[in-house]
Amino acid sequence: MTQIxxxxxxxxGGSVSLAVALSGCGSPIATxxxxxxxxxxxxxxxxxxxxxxxxxxxxxxxxxxxxSGQSVESTLLSWGNPFYTKLALSTSSGRxxxxxxxHLSRVPLLAQADxxxxxxxxxxxxxxxxxxxxxxxxxxxxxxxxxxxVPIDTHPFxxxxxxxxxxxxxxxDATGENLKPMKNxxxxxxxxxxxxxxxxxxxxxxxxxxxxxxTCWRFFLMIYSGLAGxxxxxxxxxxxxxxxxxxxxxxxxxxxxxxxKLMPANATATTTTTLFSQGxxxxxxxxxxxxxxxxxxxxxxxxxxxxxxLLGPEPVAYADSHALVIPTSPGRSAxxxxxxxxxxxxxxxxxxxxxxxGHIPAWLPVQESQEFLELKxxxxxxxxxxxxxxxxxxWYTGAGSDFQTAMGxxxxxxxxxxxxxxxxxDAMTTSLKTFSTARPPV
Amino acid sequence: MTATxxxxxxxxxxxxxxxxxxxxxxxxxxxxxxLFATPFLAFYxxxxxxxxxxGLVISLFNTTTVRAGVGDWVGFSNYADVLSNGDFWASMWxxxxxxxxxxxxxxxxxxxxxxLASRIARNQWFFRLAFFAPYVVPSAAVCLIFAFMYTPETxxxxxAFSWVGLTAPDFFGSTSGAWFAVVLLTVWxxxxxxxILYTAAIQEISEEVYEAATIDGxxxxxxxxxxxxxxxxxxxxxxxxxxxxxxxxxxDQIYIxxxxxxxxxxxxVIQYIFDTGFGAYRGGYAAAATMVYFVILVxxxxxxxxxxxxxxxxxx
Numbered sequence: 001m002t003q004i005x006x007x008x009x010x011x012x013g014g015s016v017s018l019a020v021a022l023s024g025c026g027s028p029i030a031t032x033x034x035x036x037x038x039x040x041x042x043x044x045x046x047x048x049x050x051x052x053x054x055x056x057x058x059x060x061x062x063x064x065x066x067x068s069g070q071s072v073e074s075t076l077l078s079w080g081n082p083f084y085t086k087l088a089l090s091t092s093s094g095r096x097x098x099x100x101x102x103h104l105s106r107v108p109l110l111a112q113a114d115x116x117x118x119x120x121x122x123x124x125x126x127x128x129x130x131x132x133x134x135x136x137x138x139x140x141x142x143x144x145x146x147x148x149x150v151p152i153d154t155h156p157f158x159x160x161x162x163x164x165x166x167x168x169x170x171x172x173d174a175t176g177e178n179l180k181p182m183k184n185x186x187x188x189x190x191x192x193x194x195x196x197x198x199x200x201x202x203x204x205x206x207x208x209x210x211x212x213x214x215t216c217w218r219f220f221l222m223i224y225s226g227l228a229g230x231x232x233x234x235x236x237x238x239x240x241x242x243x244x245x246x247x248x249x250x251x252x253x254x255x256x257x258x259x260x261k262l263m264p265a266n267a268t269a270t271t272t273t274t275l276f277s278q279g280x281x282x283x284x285x286x287x288x289x290x291x292x293x294x295x296x297x298x299x300x301x302x303x304x305x306x307x308x309x310l311l312g313p314e315p316v317a318y319a320d321s322h323a324l325v326i327p328t329s330p331g332r333s334a335x336x337x338x339x340x341x342x343x344x345x346x347x348x349x350x351x352x353x354x355x356x357x358g359h360i361p362a363w364l365p366v367q368e369s370q371e372f373l374e375l376k377x378x379x380x381x382x383x384x385x386x387x388x389x390x391x392x393x394x395w396y397t398g399a400g401s402d403f404q405t406a407m408g409x410x411x412x413x414x415x416x417x418x419x420x421x422x423x424x425x426d427a428m429t430t431s432l433k434t435f436s437t438a439r440p441p442v
Numbered sequence: 443m444t445a446t447x448x449x450x451x452x453x454x455x456x457x458x459x460x461x462x463x464x465x466x467x468x469x470x471x472x473x474x475x476x477l478f479a480t481p482f483l484a485f486y487x488x489x490x491x492x493x494x495x496x497g498l499v500i501s502l503f504n505t506t507t508v509r510a511g512v513g514d515w516v517g518f519s520n521y522a523d524v525l526s527n528g529d530f531w532a533s534m535w536x537x538x539x540x541x542x543x544x545x546x547x548x549x550x551x552x553x554x555x556x557x558l559a560s561r562i563a564r565n566q567w568f569f570r571l572a573f574f575a576p577y578v579v580p581s582a583a584v585c586l587i588f589a590f591m592y593t594p595e596t597x598x599x600x601x602a603f604s605w606v607g608l609t610a611p612d613f614f615g616s617t618s619g620a621w622f623a624v625v626l627l628t629v630w631x632x633x634x635x636x637x638i639l640y641t642a643a644i645q646e647i648s649e650e651v652y653e654a655a656t657i658d659g660x661x662x663x664x665x666x667x668x669x670x671x672x673x674x675x676x677x678x679x680x681x682x683x684x685x686x687x688x689x690x691x692x693x694d695q696i697y698i699x700x701x702x703x704x705x706x707x708x709x710x711v712i713q714y715i716f717d718t719g720f721g722a723y724r725g726g727y728a729a730a731a732t733m734v735y736f737v738i739l740v741x742x743x744x745x746x747x748x749x750x751x752x753x754x755x756x757x758x
Binding site: 081082084085088089091092093109110113114115210211213268270395396401402405409434438439441442 | 504507508509510519527529595614703704705706721723727
């Protein structure tokens with residue numbers, strides 16, 4: 001047996017690993033040198049769903065692969081600011097995924113920066129057109145007249161209630177299932193008061209206020225939007241707060257936690273789950289994505305409905321939507337583009353599976369299907385998708401943004417009684433100023 | 443008083459000798475020296491000098507991380523914006539506060555334990571290893587472990603408070619609790635590095651000094667007080683400046699454990715730069731913030747250097 005010197009060994013090892021790395025020009029290492037897209041699958045897909053949503057998305061991707069024969073490489077990335085950083089940087093450096101999930105509230109900036117391909121022309125051929133989507137979602141996907149995203153759902157902020165407790169408080173109608181209609185904030189507050197009195201509990205309702213600025217923001221924007229328009233305009237560079245509407249909103253919210261003490265002013269996510277799942281409060285204000293959290297709890301019978309009109313004349317639902325977008329890539333071939341479009345259509349057709357997570361399908365063929373109408377409680381709040389108010393368009397707004405954190409912190413201090421409504425308006429204005437006066441990146 | 447050997451005053455002969463050595467080694471050797479340094483220099487230029495220059499340039503432009511190119515020329519307005527931004531100064535203060543909270547522990551405790559460990563007669567290696575081991579654990583692992591232990595209701599540290607009849611602070615929900623959490627983690631985690639510096643310095647102290655002291659009848663405590671600690675003073679100075687600089691650079695622990703929360707009340711300046719540069723895509727502005735922070739660090743180092751030099755020359 002011949003002896004191999006260390007040099008020979010290292011040289012052999014080196015050339016083997018180089019050969020492996022470069023074999024096939026589609027390998028990610030090789031393409032990272034040439035600047036082309038890796039071609040490890042027909043469609044490269046990024047999403048941000050963990051937990052139950054992640055499982056549902058996994059099922060949808062698997063079903064699509066089986067039925068279409070296309071290969072999809074699906075990557076789960078942790079959501080929030082880092083997700084949008086990765087998406088923006090990968091796209092601006094020319095190596096984006098073929099299809100990715102984005103929140104509609106985040107689309108304005110991505111579109112302004114030319115990071116997304118327009119939807120209309122490439123999707124018309126497969127029958128994905130405006131008339132088959134919830135109008136509010138499609139509008140939000142449209143920036144300056146061009147649509148950049150295919151909405152897959154609407155997930156509004158809604159009213160959960162414990163059916164047994166609501167019955168005891170005499171809040172249910174003849175069906176024994178649904179709440180008696182409420183027309184305005186007086187009806188709403190009266191219902192909360194009745195819930196508290198009838199059940200002899202400390203509180204009637206709960207929302208996660210502590211360390212959850214996004215929930216505070218959703219709660220606030222829903223009420224405020226009944227009275228006034230967006231708090232910023234011109235892509236976030238102009239503050240358009242309606243002071244009296246905001247003061248009225250703050251006063252109404254503070255009355256719930258401080259004045260009539262209908263809900264706790266300090267509640268972490270754990271407090272909220274405990275209070276509602278143990279039946280210590282009858283109402284929960286939260287997003288529809290929380291339905292899976294409570295659905296499995298034994299002895300808890302719940303229903304979910306849209307909020308009634310509160311301060312304004314019409315009911316308003318704060319919402320966001322998940323959407324599918326095709327990031328701009330100069331190197332993407334026509335075949336890959338067609339595959340991507342086909343994949344997006346495939347996911348839309350399966351949005352019934354997606355609805356399991358509490359989301360309202362934005363794709364009307366599914367939303368109006370018998371199967372979805374039978375899905376409870378999801379089909380109870382379809383109306384909320386049509387009354388949806390999203391984050392105001394801006395380069396800094398949107399799901400998980402610093403903006404929501406900053407706004408939510410002011411709202412939380414109003415809810416905990418640390419700031420009175422008038423001072424809250426001032427704090428909100430000051431806080432907004434740091435965003436509106438910053439030089440926009442686009 | 444101090445044990446540092448100070449350079450002797452420069453005399454005429456010294457200058458002469460120096461000028462001879464300054465002509466340096468023969469040319470061939472010189473070239474080999476540069477050749478050997480090339481790999482390092484290439485990396486140094488590519489990953490340190492280069493990015494600093496790029497940063498300097500883009501801090502004068504409205505560069506964004508969502509588009510290629512440097513964007514529009516904006517002069518020094520990014521700097522003006524940074525200097526007048528409350529969030530920047532708040533995060534700067536958080537970095538300083540973190541430094542003030544951690545430095546005393548990380549300078550004095552390792553000294554104490556290094557001195558104690560050096561007095562142990564047997565199996566000293568075990569104590570050195572035990573104190574140093576946490577330092578080699580990656581920040582992400584440390585933070586995940588501590589996050590488990592800080593969990594409300596179920597965490598080990600949360601429960602430990604109740605064993606002694608105290609209520610644990612809200613480690614993630616309150617500002618003071620968050621600072622407590624991150625300082626405790628940091629002290630445990632980075633303790634080992636300073637410990638090793640002190641241990642090395644203690645080993646430098648000649649045995650003969652201790653022998654002489656023993657013969658003169660000094661007990662262990664007197665030896666520590668009058669020999670070890672005075673001779674550790676130069677190391678103490680070194681550890682102090684290294685610690686201040688590395689504490690001002692804090693990012694990992696606070697970002698992973700708290701994400702700068704609650705409500706940005708612990709966000710350090712590096713995270714502010716990261717958030718504006720990558721989260722808000724404002725590359726030029728973040729570069730300007732980096733430069734301001736860089737200048738502040740240089741000023742602190744320079745001030746430290748001047749103070750040292752003055753005290754050294756006062757001693758001479």
